[in-house]
Amino acid sequence: MDHVMQAASGAHFSGLRPESFHSAKSAPQLVEHNAPKQPFLIGVSGGSASGKTTVCDKIIQQLHDHRVVLVNQDSFYRGLTDEEEKCAHEFNFDHPDAFDTEQLLECIFKLKSGQSVHVPIYDFKKHRPRSDSFRQVNASDVIILEGILVLHDQRVRELMNMKIFVDADADVRLARRINRDTVERGRTLQSVLEQYGKFVKPAFDDFILPSKKFADVIIPRGGENHVAIDLIVQHIRTKLGQHNLCKIYQNVNVIQSTFQIRGMHTLIRDRQINKHDFVFYSDRLIRLVVEHGLGYLPFTEKQVITPTGSVYAGVEFCKKLCGVSIVRSGESMENALRACCKGIRIGKILIHRGGDDGKQVTFICRIGIHPYFPLAFRNQLIYEKLPKDISQRHVLLLDPVLATGNSAKQAIQLLLEKDVPESKIIFLNLISAPEGIHRVCKHFPSVKIVTSEIDIALSDEFRVIPGMGEFGDRYFGTDDFSLPIQDD
Numbered sequence: 001m002d003h004v005m006q007a008a009s010g011a012h013f014s015g016l017r018p019e020s021f022h023s024a025k026s027a028p029q030l031v032e033h034n035a036p037k038q039p040f041l042i043g044v045s046g047g048s049a050s051g052k053t054t055v056c057d058k059i060i061q062q063l064h065d066h067r068v069v070l071v072n073q074d075s076f077y078r079g080l081t082d083e084e085e086k087c088a089h090e091f092n093f094d095h096p097d098a099f100d101t102e103q104l105l106e107c108i109f110k111l112k113s114g115q116s117v118h119v120p121i122y123d124f125k126k127h128r129p130r131s132d133s134f135r136q137v138n139a140s141d142v143i144i145l146e147g148i149l150v151l152h153d154q155r156v157r158e159l160m161n162m163k164i165f166v167d168a169d170a171d172v173r174l175a176r177r178i179n180r181d182t183v184e185r186g187r188t189l190q191s192v193l194e195q196y197g198k199f200v201k202p203a204f205d206d207f208i209l210p211s212k213k214f215a216d217v218i219i220p221r222g223g224e225n226h227v228a229i230d231l232i233v234q235h236i237r238t239k240l241g242q243h244n245l246c247k248i249y250q251n252v253n254v255i256q257s258t259f260q261i262r263g264m265h266t267l268i269r270d271r272q273i274n275k276h277d278f279v280f281y282s283d284r285l286i287r288l289v290v291e292h293g294l295g296y297l298p299f300t301e302k303q304v305i306t307p308t309g310s311v312y313a314g315v316e317f318c319k320k321l322c323g324v325s326i327v328r329s330g331e332s333m334e335n336a337l338r339a340c341c342k343g344i345r346i347g348k349i350l351i352h353r354g355g356d357d358g359k360q361v362t363f364i365c366r367i368g369i370h371p372y373f374p375l376a377f378r379n380q381l382i383y384e385k386l387p388k389d390i391s392q393r394h395v396l397l398l399d400p401v402l403a404t405g406n407s408a409k410q411a412i413q414l415l416l417e418k419d420v421p422e423s424k425i426i427f428l429n430l431i432s433a434p435e436g437i438h439r440v441c442k443h444f445p446s447v448k449i450v451t452s453e454i455d456i457a458l459s460d461e462f463r464v465i466p467g468m469g470e471f472g473d474r475y476f477g478t479d480d481f482s483l484p485i486q487d488d
């Protein structure tokens with residue numbers, strides 16, 4: 001069966017020039033950490049009619065928040081000539097030589113490197129690929145390669161991140177195959193039985209069954225095995241959701257990506273969006289980040305009696321907390337925090353942005369409603385107003401964009417000077433650059449960072465790439481949305 005489920009096309013981070021990640025100031029290891037995520041390739045093998053397609057369909061359905069494509073090994077069957085077709089019943093379609101594995105490898109290489117491919121559509125009635133059409137398969141988060149012999153060839157196996165073998169009894173497979181081939185593939189009962197005895201069963205014993213030992217997961221009962229499918233989907237989600245930096249720094253948390261979240265990011269990163277929509281979708285995202293961040297606060301157990309007189313064993317929120325926004329863009333996160341935590345106290349820190357560690361860096365920064373403010377000196381604390389008992393509280397530090405980490409470092413340093421324990425600081429961002437994450441995590445390993453996306457890198461002008469521009473200006477309407485947009 002030929003299936004495909006595709007969403008947006010193109011490679012991850014499309015439109016970015018790889019060379020732009022390699023700025024002179026990037027530490028060598030950053031390049032590795034910032035490399036775009038490779039698609040996750042899953043191989044699904046098993047005997048004919050064991051339920052491979054059914055298992056793949058279920059995995060795809062459950063992974064609905066990710067772009068998933070299915071590639072069938074059947075698409076890479078070598079086509080029979082007109083002459084060969086006349087005696088197709090003598091052809092062994094279950095032998096590895098029946099497939100064009102070189103073409104399959106080329107297709108998987110391309111998909112893994114983020115390119116889209118044209119996959120042939122195989123016609124089981126004519127025993128050859130259709131000459132009139134191809135199927136376009138776009139680069140995706142997850143590629144599922146399904147077929148009787150996908151675990152047979154070592155070169156194909158080595159490209160896989162996960163190998164699955166679908167198991168079913170031989171009689172079950174045969175019964176299903178008779179059904180399917182007579183109904184869908186235009187075969188007679190006699191031809192199915194003959195092919196089974198002559199080719200299908202021997203090839204299963206010689207090639208398919210021996211490849212089972214390479215599987216990471218064996219699924220008995222195929223598509224009916226909900227527990228196995230749930231576990232597989234859970235594993236894939238974990239692997240996909242984890243940015244490399246989250247593996248390096250335990251305290252970095254990226255909220256789980258969904259199409260809704262990507263959609264919101266797509267809107268707020270679009271330079272053409274109007275201010276109203278920018279604020280609307282930023283607010284939605286901020287609210288999610290804030291809710292996620294609150295999830296890291298401690299709680300105490302609490303029981304209540306429900307209106308039915310039953311006991312509900314629940315928990316009570318942590319009461320000793322406050323917000324601190326890094327002015328100005330951090331103020332955009334205050335409403336969401338107030339909406340989630342009734343009566344929460346929110347302090348402010350204003351930092352003059354500049355170079356770091358004594359280095360003189362000149363770049364342009366906008367502050368408040370002033371137009372442009374050239375800076376040529378180190379970060380400087382301009383203003384702070386914090387709750388007096390802040391050392392007793394958990395602190396949700398607010399800044400939508402973590403770029404160099406200079407402001408964050410200074411703000412956290414100030415909180416530590418006020419005796420806030422490092423482990424009681426939760427830093428909330430919408431987007432974070434790896435450089436900023438490294439800086440914060442290196443200096444303050446116990447500070448938790450919660451963000452909705454980690455971007456690729458900082459540009460030579462210290463702007464987050466791909467980023468979303470000056471967040472504060474876009475949110476508070478102090479940039480010039482009315483000006484015509486000019487091409488770079």
Ligand SMILES: Nc1ncnc2c1ncn2[C@@H]1O[C@H](COP(=O)(O)OP(=O)(O)O)[C@@H](O)[C@H]1O
Nearest residue numbers: 047048049050051052053054176180222223224
């Ligand atoms: N658990 C099941 N119970 C009943 N029929 C099934 C089950 N799993 C698959 N089938 C049927 O068996 C046939 C082969 O299943 P499929 O998933 O296409 O197998 P494969 O891709 O391994 O050849 C299909 O007609 C399918 O509807």
Ligand SMILES: Nc1ccn([C@@H]2O[C@H](COP(=O)(O)O)[C@@H](O)[C@H]2O)c(=O)n1
Nearest residue numbers: 001047048049093094124127147148200
């Ligand atoms: N022209 C062909 C090509 C393949 N087959 C059989 O299909 C089986 C593989 O497909 P599944 O969906 O069952 O995995 C394989 O066992 C071939 O015998 C065919 O009959 N005719």
